[in-house]
Amino acid sequence: MTVAVTLEAVSCVFGSGAQTVRAVEHVDLTIEGGEFFTLLGPSGSGKTTCLRMIGGFTLPTSGRILIGGQDVSQLPPYARPVNTVFQDYALFPHMNIRDNVAYGLMVKGVDKAQRLRRADDMLELVRLGGVGDRRPAQLSGGQRQRVALARALINEPQVLLLDEPLGALDLKLREQMQTELKALQRKLGITFLFITHDQHEALSMSDRIGVFNNGRLEQVGTPPAIYNTPATRFVADFVGAANVFQGERARQLAGVDSVMLRPERIHLGGQDRARLSGPVLDVQYFGAFSRLRMDWAGEPVVVDLNPLQLAALPDAGDTVHLHWSEDAVHALQGTAA
Amino acid sequence: MNTMTLPAPAASGGGPLRRLSDLLYTRRGLALGLLLVPPLLWFGVVYLGSLFALLANSFFGLDEFSGVVDRSQLTLANFREMLQPANVDVVLRTVAMAVAVTVACTAIAFPIAFYMARYARGSQKALLYIAVMLPLWSSYLVRLYAWKLLLAKEGAISWVLAELHLSWVLEALLATPGIGGNSLSFSRLGTFIVFVYMWLPFMILPIQAAIERIPGSLLEASSDLGAKGSTTFWKVIFPLAMPGIAAGSIFTFSLTLGDYIIPQVIGDSTLFIGQVVYRQQGVAGNIPFAAAFSLVPIVVIGVYLWIAKKLGAFDAL
Numbered sequence: 001m002t003v004a005v006t007l008e009a010v011s012c013v014f015g016s017g018a019q020t021v022r023a024v025e026h027v028d029l030t031i032e033g034g035e036f037f038t039l040l041g042p043s044g045s046g047k048t049t050c051l052r053m054i055g056g057f058t059l060p061t062s063g064r065i066l067i068g069g070q071d072v073s074q075l076p077p078y079a080r081p082v083n084t085v086f087q088d089y090a091l092f093p094h095m096n097i098r099d100n101v102a103y104g105l106m107v108k109g110v111d112k113a114q115r116l117r118r119a120d121d122m123l124e125l126v127r128l129g130g131v132g133d134r135r136p137a138q139l140s141g142g143q144r145q146r147v148a149l150a151r152a153l154i155n156e157p158q159v160l161l162l163d164e165p166l167g168a169l170d171l172k173l174r175e176q177m178q179t180e181l182k183a184l185q186r187k188l189g190i191t192f193l194f195i196t197h198d199q200h201e202a203l204s205m206s207d208r209i210g211v212f213n214n215g216r217l218e219q220v221g222t223p224p225a226i227y228n229t230p231a232t233r234f235v236a237d238f239v240g241a242a243n244v245f246q247g248e249r250a251r252q253l254a255g256v257d258s259v260m261l262r263p264e265r266i267h268l269g270g271q272d273r274a275r276l277s278g279p280v281l282d283v284q285y286f287g288a289f290s291r292l293r294m295d296w297a298g299e300p301v302v303v304d305l306n307p308l309q310l311a312a313l314p315d316a317g318d319t320v321h322l323h324w325s326e327d328a329v330h331a332l333q334g335t336a337a
Numbered sequence: 338m339n340t341m342t343l344p345a346p347a348a349s350g351g352g353p354l355r356r357l358s359d360l361l362y363t364r365r366g367l368a369l370g371l372l373l374v375p376p377l378l379w380f381g382v383v384y385l386g387s388l389f390a391l392l393a394n395s396f397f398g399l400d401e402f403s404g405v406v407d408r409s410q411l412t413l414a415n416f417r418e419m420l421q422p423a424n425v426d427v428v429l430r431t432v433a434m435a436v437a438v439t440v441a442c443t444a445i446a447f448p449i450a451f452y453m454a455r456y457a458r459g460s461q462k463a464l465l466y467i468a469v470m471l472p473l474w475s476s477y478l479v480r481l482y483a484w485k486l487l488l489a490k491e492g493a494i495s496w497v498l499a500e501l502h503l504s505w506v507l508e509a510l511l512a513t514p515g516i517g518g519n520s521l522s523f524s525r526l527g528t529f530i531v532f533v534y535m536w537l538p539f540m541i542l543p544i545q546a547a548i549e550r551i552p553g554s555l556l557e558a559s560s561d562l563g564a565k566g567s568t569t570f571w572k573v574i575f576p577l578a579m580p581g582i583a584a585g586s587i588f589t590f591s592l593t594l595g596d597y598i599i600p601q602v603i604g605d606s607t608l609f610i611g612q613v614v615y616r617q618q619g620v621a622g623n624i625p626f627a628a629a630f631s632l633v634p635i636v637v638i639g640v641y642l643w644i645a646k647k648l649g650a651f652d653a654l
Contacts, residue, residue: 057557077560084561090554094576103572104562155563 002033003069004159004191005054010063012049023049025215026063031159031193036185038194040202041212042238048163050212051195055161056080068158078107083152084161087168089144091136097123097147098132104155122150125184142173149184159191166201178205199239203227211235228262231333236260241291243302244332258332263291263304265328268314274321276301280314294320395629404622415629424613428633431610434525435593435637438532439586442540445533446585447578450544469538477535481602484531488521488603495521518605528604532593539588547581548574576649583650590641594634610634 012024024046031037039047052058054065056077065073072080083104091100098119099106105115123129126146136144145165152160162181166174182205185192196202202209203223210220211234219231230236233244243261250259253275271277281293281300290313293300303322307313314320351359361368396411418424453465472480487493498507511517511524518524551574559569597611610633618627645651 055557055561057561077557078563078565082561084558086554086558088552088554090552090558092555092558092573103559103564106572107559107563107568151558151562 003030004033004035004067005029005031005193006064006066007050007054008064008066010050010053010060010065012046012053012058013061022215024053024060027217029210029217029220031191033158033191034189036182036192036194036205036207038196038202038206038209039212040196040199040209040239042197045212046215047195047197047212049215051084051161051163051193054080054159054193055082055084081158082161083155083157084163085145085148085152085165087163087165089136089148089165091144091147091151093136096133096135097128097139100136100147101132101151101154103151108155118154119150122154123147125153126150141168142177145169145177149181153188153190157190159193162192162194164195164197166196166198174201181205203239209239211238213238229330230260233258233260233332236330236332241302241304245299249296249299254329254331256331260330260332261301261324261328263302264289266301266303266322266324268303268305268310268320269323271321274323276322277319280316280318280320282316283313292320294322391628391631394625395632397625399623399625406624415626418626419629419633424630427608427610427613428637430607431594432637434529434532434609435590437529438536438593439540439589441529441533442537442589443544443582443586446537446540446544447582450541450578450581451548451574453541453545454548469541472534473538478598480535481531481599484527484534485522485603488527488530490520490522492520492522522603523605525605525607528600531599531603532596535599536589536592539592540582540585543584543588544578544581547578547584551577579650583645586645587638587642591634591638594637595631 007027007029010024010027010029011022014021014023027046027050039050041047049058053060054067056072056075056079060073063073064071067081091097092103095103098116101122102115102119105118110118120129120132123132126149128143128146128150131139131143131147136147139147145168148165165181166177169177178201181192181194194202194205203226206223208220208222209226211218211226213232213234219226219235221229226235226239230239230242233246236242236244241263243263243266244258245253245261246258250257253259253261276294276296278294278296278301281295283293284291289304290307292303292305292314294303295301301322303320305313361371394406395415396413398407398410398412398414399405400407419428449465449469453462453469457465489495495504495507498504507521510526511520516524516526516529518527521527521530555573555577556569559573564572595611597609597615600607600609601612610630614627614631617623617630
């Protein structure tokens with residue numbers, strides 16, 4: 001596997017003096033060729049700044065960025081072999097869809113007949129054949145998203161950057177686009193660098209995920225690695241639901257300072273050999289499962305219950321006994337917030 | 338269950354004001370209509386009415402002996418009179434000036450507007466706005482006579498050029514037929530300079546508004562797709578700023594077409610459309626001919642807008 005993108009000790013600082021914002025701090029990252037890599041994090045965590053530095057819209061304050069082995073740290077966007085799908089799609093409103101898609105080829109000087117044919121091919125690829133003559137304003141959000149994708153792919157970039165491209169779509173369309181994006185990536189074999197704050201999206205689409213928090217990369221790993229063995233408390237909390245215990249409680253459960261226990265790994269059972277027992281605080285219905293909160297001497301323990309496995313759900317105030325297997329408890333690094 | 342006594346709904350039993358309010362609320366069209374009646378009356382009766390009165394007047398004649406407007410019959414004499422070479426000259430001269438002023442205003446306004454919209458922030462932006470609008474706070478006549486002094490033979494501009502040993506440039510310009518003259522204040526070049534100065538704010542503000550509406554991500558997308566700055570300018574920024582340029586040029590174009598004071602104070606004493614209209618309706622008392630002549634700018638602007646639309650100036654609206 002070739003390396004598509006390398007970040008070496010990249011930092012980005014905005015402003016000066018008292019208003020300094022350290023958007024990205026000392027990030028080291030290697031993205032393999034052909035990989036679907038996701039940067040996951042809450043808003044303001046630095047993931048978008050990171051993508052903008054790779055695209056060339058923001059220059060790093062320090063560190064090096066390599067794309068395909070070439071140092072591009074100080075190059076303008078038009079000199080970088082990457083293309084971007086923008087969050088707001090950024091389609092040119094004064095051009096029709098075909099001209100929008102052909103823009104990259106027009107800039108390169110490809111002759112008109114050829115570039116328009118290629119644009120039509122790209123539109124077919126994203127299943128939008130026949131809308132070439134329309135204006136962006138006449139398309140739906142999902143269609144515009146596909147046009148933005150076609151426009152970014154026509155230049156055959158080494159890396160495709162996607163800045164929260166599904167954020168503006170409704171749930172059904174978003175799920176459909178997730179499947180399509182993933183299929184398109186497999187078909188084209190292009191490296192995708194995807195930005196999202198949606199953990200479900202990250203888990204379901206990515207080959208690997210990098211979790212951002214406060215400008216730092218907290219953990220890089222495959223979706224199961226991120227979900228099952230989060231490195232820090234932040235990752236445990238941000239990806240999926242988690243019971244995180246620290247200090248005395250953690251030592252009682254696993255003999256370490258900080259532990260995580262996924263709610264779905266806990267089940268209810270008899271009083272005999274129960275790991276914890278306590279009164280139920282409340283039960284919430286979610287359809288596929290029900291979420292119960294048990295009071296553990298002042299701290300809630302969240303348990304996800306499969307309704308099929310229970311004769312009846314306990315009510316608030318009932319005493320329940322919690323069971324889990326030894327490997328369900330995962331030790332976390334340090335006590336990072 | 339105990340029954341709570343709710344206050345009776347006020348809708349049916351309220352006073353006349355309440356009933357009026359309910360009526361306006363339920364009949365949205367009525368409220369809109371009431372709001373629109375005064376401006377529509379103003380626009381329809383006062384504005385369009387006077388325009389039609391103008392049009393009608395242009396078909397009347399003037400009695401040669403009494404100097405009284407003859408409303409008994411319609412005639413095309415005024416329009417025939419306009420085709421006289423001297424009058425055609427006036428129209429061509431004025432239109433050429435309007436075109437030159439519009440082009441110059443666009444060229445000067447665009448960089449300023451671009452800077453205001455894309456780079457200026459906070460107090461700097463406020464200062465730029467004030468700088469652009471400040472000239473409009475003082476009287477047009479004061480500024481015009483100030484320019485007369487600046488452009489005079491003994492004025493500031495010739496003095497500065499003389500100090501810089503550049504008087505030969507000014508002399509060469511003034512010796513150029515068509516734009517030259519005795520001094521800047523008595524040349525068509527001077528008229529042009531003052532027109533550009535006077536109408537520049539009306540060009541800057543619409544262009545600035547148009548550029549401000551362009552999302553930054555469009556410029557980034559263009560660069561991302563491989564376009565260098567100049568390509569982005571001509572393919573993205575300029576077309577999207579076109580409605581602003583069109584709006585601004587309507588101001589500069591029509592204001593130049595109609596003005597009769599600037600060319601009277603500064604220039605080579607050749608006539609512009611506005612001056613002809615002014616003289617015909619004032620000194621000569623020939624209202625019908627003045628009316629016919631004042632239709633020229635309306636027609637020219639109409640043609641101008643039609644061409645602008647054909648060229649796609651409003652596509653980005």
